[in-house]
Amino acid sequence: MITLRGLTKRYGDIVAVDGLTLDIKEGQVTGFLGPNGAGKSTTMRMILGLDHPSEGEALIDGKPYSSLRHPIREVGALLDAKALHPARSARAHLVSQARSNGIPLSRVDEVLETVGLTKVARRRAGAFSLGMYQRLGVAGALLGDPKVLIFDEPVNGLDPDGVRWVRELVRSLAAEGRTVFLSSHLMSEMQLTADQLVIIGRGKLLADTPMADLLASSSLASVRVRVPSAEDLRMMVDQLLSYGDVQVESPTGEDLVVKGRSAEEVGDLAHRLGVRLHELRTVSASLEQAYMELTAQSVEYGTGNTTVFETTDSPVAQKAGA
Numbered sequence: 312m313i314t315l316r317g318l319t320k321r322y323g324d325i326v327a328v329d330g331l332t333l334d335i336k337e338g339q340v341t342g343f344l345g346p347n348g349a350g351k352s353t354t355m356r357m358i359l360g361l362d363h364p365s366e367g368e369a370l371i372d373g374k375p376y377s378s379l380r381h382p383i384r385e386v387g388a389l390l391d392a393k394a395l396h397p398a399r400s401a402r403a404h405l406v407s408q409a410r411s412n413g414i415p416l417s418r419v420d421e422v423l424e425t426v427g428l429t430k431v432a433r434r435r436a437g438a439f440s441l442g443m444y445q446r447l448g449v450a451g452a453l454l455g456d457p458k459v460l461i462f463d464e465p466v467n468g469l470d471p472d473g474v475r476w477v478r479e480l481v482r483s484l485a486a487e488g489r490t491v492f493l494s495s496h497l498m499s500e501m502q503l504t505a506d507q508l509v510i511i512g513r514g515k516l517l518a519d520t521p522m523a524d525l526l527a528s529s530s531l532a533s534v535r536v537r538v539p540s541a542e543d544l545r546m547m548v549d550q551l552l553s554y555g556d557v558q559v560e561s562p563t564g565e566d567l568v569v570k571g572r573s574a575e576e577v578g579d580l581a582h583r584l585g586v587r588l589h590e591l592r593t594v595s596a597s598l599e600q601a602y603m604e605l606t607a608q609s610v611e612y613g614t615g616n617t618t619v620f621e622t623t624d625s626p627v628a629q630k631a632g633a
Contacts, residue, residue: 312337312490313358313459317367320353320514327353329514330367335492335507337458340485342505342522343494346606350514351494352390355463358492359388371459383412387452388461392444392468397437401428401447404436408454422450427476441468449477459490466497478504502598512606522598529596529604534574536567536581537590546584551577568594 313335320328328350335341345351356362358369360376368375371386379385395404405419423429426446431439436447445468452460462481466474474497481504485491495501501508508525510518518525526532538544541564548567551557557571569577574593581588596604 312372313461313492314370314373315354315358315367316370318354318357318364318369319366320350320357320362321365326514328357328364328511331511331514331516332367333509333516333519335490335509337490338485338488339506340481340491340493340504341507341509342501343492343509343511344498344501344602345511345517348513349511351511352463354511355388355390355461355492355494358461359386359390361390381412381455383408383457384414384455385457386459386461387455387457388463389445389448389452389465390461390463392441392448395436395447397435399436400433401436401439401443401450402432404447405450405454408451412455414455418454418456422453425453425480426450442470442473445469446473449480457489460484460492462491462493464495465493466495466500474500498597498599498602510602510605512608517605525601525605526595526598529601530570531596531600531604532570533594534569534572534577535590535592535594536569536577536588537565538567538581538586539565539589540587541565543584543586547581547586550580550584565589 315331315333318328318331319326331354343351353362357364358371358376371379376382376386402419402423405422406416408414409416409419420429423432426449428443428446428450431443436444439447445465449462449465452462460481466477469477478500481491481493485506493505502522505522508518508520508522509516536547538547544561544565544567548559548561551559551569551572554571557569560568562568574591578588578591581591
């Protein structure tokens with residue numbers, strides 16, 4: 312498990328990460344979302360001891376990364392897939408990591424097979440495509456067979472087959488009881504992959520919630536109802552509007568779109584009124600819709616009527632934008 316307690320990082324007068332407190336639990340895929348400049352990469356770097364917190368702490372199974380006896384065997388990470396010597400082959404890169412950490416060389420061949428790089432294992436990494444770099448980075452994260460895995464944008468540069476492979480891999484790792492912490496800007500893929508979501512904006516925690524709860528809580532979530540009678544439709548509308556906190560739309564003479572009540576509640580109402588239903592279903596918001604709604608006031612750039620500043624995750628760029 313990864314534990315953050317009041318985790319804060321300042322660069323001068325810029326607060327990149329602002330008091331994050333949460334638990335990233337084992338046995339599930341936790342998705343990490345936020346606009347550019349939100350502090351995601353900085354948070355991951357602090358977990359891995361690459362940046363030091365200004366305040367608070369980041370712990371892995373109760374210990375800071377710097378105190379882990381065999382870090383690569385306890386935490387596997389992919390932050391920058393191209394952070395390797397381009398003249399080395401994929402296998403030589405992994406062999407050097409294995410030897411320096413007391414890992415059997417047989418494990419190198421295992422992870423190369425897992426990520427699909429066996430046939431190009433002796434090719435110079437500098438000749439790799441971005442997708443191949445990503446696969447090699449995943450191999451490095453898996454090398455020590457760790458219980459905790461941290462992936463920053465692992466599907467960047469992968470083709471559709473590779474994206475699906477990453478999804479299946481991280482879900483299988485979580486199913487084995489490992490802690491999987493994953494960032495991505497691909498909302499549709501995150502919706503298929505993550506069980507839990509951590510969303511930050513301007514360094515602050517906006518949500519720490521199960522995927523299903525976030526989608527259900529969106530104002531875009533609704534219940535669609537279809538009835539066979541115009542009289543029944545009017546009866547349903549009158550009763551629903553009497554509640555005061557319900558929104559009702561009727562796109563056709565037979566359909567209702569209800570916001571503010573669950574499908575179960577609408578079905579119970581129809582039963583009490585003696586109204587026959589031809590359709591009753593929940594229409595969930597997509598993750599992209601729910602995410603955009605939640606982070607609307609936290610983006611560091613924008614278009615149209617939004618007046619904000621363009622930045623990156625770099626504290627220097629944030630300051631320049633400010």
